Amino acid sequence: MGESLKTVDCAGLTVREINSFLKDAASHGPDTAVTLINPDSRHNIAVGITEPLDILVEGHVGYYCAGLCDGITIKITGDTGWGLGENMMSGSVTVNGSAGSSAGATMHGGRMVVYGDVGSRCGIAMKGGTILVGGNAGYMTGFMMQKGVIIICGDAGEALGDSLYEGKLFVRGSIKSMGSDAVESDLCDEDIAMLSAAFAQADIDACASQFRKIVSGKKLYNFNTKEREIWKLAL
Amino acid sequence: MCGIAGILYFGQTDDKHPVGQSLLTMSECLQHRGADSAGLAVFTSPRPKKSLQVVMPATAKLPEPQLIEAIYPGVLTGLRTTADGFAADLSSDLTGDFERAKVVQALEEGLPGSVVTSLGNYLSVHKTVGQVKSLTSAAELLYGSHGIAHLRLATESKIDPAHAQPFWGRPFADIAVTHNGHITNYYKLRQKLEARNFSFASMNDSEIIGILIGEKLSEGFSLNKALSTVIPELDGSYSFIVATSSGIGVARDPFATKPLLFVQTDDLLAIASEQQALHRLLGEHIKIQEIQPKEYRTWEKA
Numbered sequence: 001m002g003e004s005l006k007t008v009d010c011a012g013l014t015v016r017e018i019n020s021f022l023k024d025a026a027s028h029g030p031d032t033a034v035t036l037i038n039p040d041s042r043h044n045i046a047v048g049i050t051e052p053l054d055i056l057v058e059g060h061v062g063y064y065c066a067g068l069c070d071g072i073t074i075k076i077t078g079d080t081g082w083g084l085g086e087n088m089m090s091g092s093v094t095v096n097g098s099a100g101s102s103a104g105a106t107m108h109g110g111r112m113v114v115y116g117d118v119g120s121r122c123g124i125a126m127k128g129g130t131i132l133v134g135g136n137a138g139y140m141t142g143f144m145m146q147k148g149v150i151i152i153c154g155d156a157g158e159a160l161g162d163s164l165y166e167g168k169l170f171v172r173g174s175i176k177s178m179g180s181d182a183v184e185s186d187l188c189d190e191d192i193a194m195l196s197a198a199f200a201q202a203d204i205d206a207c208a209s210q211f212r213k214i215v216s217g218k219k220l221y222n223f224n225t226k227e228r229e230i231w232k233l234a235l
Numbered sequence: 236m237c238g239i240a241g242i243l244y245f246g247q248t249d250d251k252h253p254v255g256q257s258l259l260t261m262s263e264c265l266q267h268r269g270a271d272s273a274g275l276a277v278f279t280s281p282r283p284k285k286s287l288q289v290v291m292p293a294t295a296k297l298p299e300p301q302l303i304e305a306i307y308p309g310v311l312t313g314l315r316t317t318a319d320g321f322a323a324d325l326s327s328d329l330t331g332d333f334e335r336a337k338v339v340q341a342l343e344e345g346l347p348g349s350v351v352t353s354l355g356n357y358l359s360v361h362k363t364v365g366q367v368k369s370l371t372s373a374a375e376l377l378y379g380s381h382g383i384a385h386l387r388l389a390t391e392s393k394i395d396p397a398h399a400q401p402f403w404g405r406p407f408a409d410i411a412v413t414h415n416g417h418i419t420n421y422y423k424l425r426q427k428l429e430a431r432n433f434s435f436a437s438m439n440d441s442e443i444i445g446i447l448i449g450e451k452l453s454e455g456f457s458l459n460k461a462l463s464t465v466i467p468e469l470d471g472s473y474s475f476i477v478a479t480s481s482g483i484g485v486a487r488d489p490f491a492t493k494p495l496l497f498v499q500t501d502d503l504l505a506i507a508s509e510q511q512a513l514h515r516l517l518g519e520h521i522k523i524q525e526i527q528p529k530e531y532r533t534w535e536k537a
Binding site: 040041042059060062063078079081082098100101119120138139157158 | 491494509510511514519523525527528
């Protein structure tokens with residue numbers, strides 16, 4: 001973290017005022033840091049900040065925290081609601097607690113670490129970057145993902161990686177069920193290096209060899225009349 | 236969208252918990268999820284006789300008590316006015332859900348525009364058009380063992396007290412439901428029930444959930460078994476909370492399209508659409524859990 005410019009007490013401020021303050025702080029240069037206290041599980045905190053800024057949020061936040069951001073570094077000490085870091089382009093989002101559904105939805109780049117659990121549809125339509133989940137991931141994790149990496153240190157829910165185009169999922173625990181066209185694949189050296197680096201960076205005690213790798217079977221890329229059953233299942 | 240909440244205080248005998256106030260606290264946090272109407276359903280200490288609550292249209296003048304009693308002679312006693320209509324006790328000679336349904340129907344026909352919003356020994360329902368803060372004074376007086384709340388964002392059907400939630404599962408005593416979502420096969424289900432002489436208070440799809448569950452309970456099913464039987468019949472998106480005199484049940488649709496979180500301690504169970512409601516009620520240091528896709532579960536108050 002850079003030098004803390006200011007601690008902002010969110011109590012008494014509207015979300016618009018909080019976000020305006022953050023945008024203004026980001027314009028002071030890449031080493032600026034802000035601490036938010038009393039976020040009170042409110043929605044839309046730290047949304048739409050497109051210049052580098054270090055943000056520490058002390059407490060829980062609601063929906064869409066850190067959405068539509070580019071290049072910020074944000075750490076949330078509590079839990080988050082739905083849509084964490086939605087469509088983030090680059091930067092880093094860290095959550096000490098758990099996140100709700102659709103964490104990292106349509107994310108293009110950057111790094112998201114959730115030390116607790118994530119809800120349903122984590123990384124839906126993901127287009128790049130890495131999501132590391134310390135706990136369990138819910139239903140339809142990685143649904144229609146197009147690029148990027150999702151690492152789950154705990155268990156994965158039903159329909160893991162359903163209809164994914166590209167990208168990789170890694171799961172240490174159990175997988176309740178695989179999604180349509182999601183298939184298991186072997187870990188390569190590149191994967192092991194990437195996983196090891198991710199665990200070291202997040203200070204998570206895990207070993208790459210404990211993980212299973214899931215990728216696209218690519219059977220849904222083209223419609224084949226002989227494979228109607230696959231499409232019936234997928235749709 | 237819509238916001239839903241529920242609270243259950245565990246314990247056999249103590250039904251003097253501030254259920255209304257707890258629901259109000261959570262509802263205020265969920266207000267942004269829907270501001271068209273709001274409502275609370277609280278299970279209070281049991282009344283010796285079953286009573287019903289009737290909401291009258293805002294413009295209607297309440298008829299004299301003897302005129303109301305005359306609508307179905309010999310059945311209604313202890314008539315008392317309420318903020319939006321009246322309440323009355325039902326004669327204990329009246330046994331059976333469908334006997335009581337006849338009284339409900341007669342009252343609604345005899346008092347044009349009126350709607351019976353609750354019936355039972357425990358159930359007390361308070362609804363308002365607009366924001367939940369209108370229910371503050373009523374909520375502060377509502378003590379009991381458990382209850383549910385609703386904040387409505389209307390996406391279909393009218394905005395009036397009859398279409399506000401929580402819904403009583405008419406004609407079954409002491410059952411109420413609060414629902415976030417849409418029951419897309421509502422008309423088909425309703426037609427089947429109407430063919431069997433069920434009546435409805437509204438054109439709101441959510442109302443049917445409590446009726447379907449109530450019927451299973453009247454057949455002797457446990458709440459858990461009733462949920463397992465009714466859920467496969469429901470199509471659409473739903474997170475709902477059902478409350479009966481003995482406890483609370485919840486369910487979430489297979490795609491988990493609507494949120495539902497809960498906190499369980501030794502003393503209580505709190506359920507809400509969003510985490511802020513649970514934190515506001517129970518503080519920052521609580522373990523919040525999520526009801527899973529296609530999960531249903533129940534809790535007994537004792």
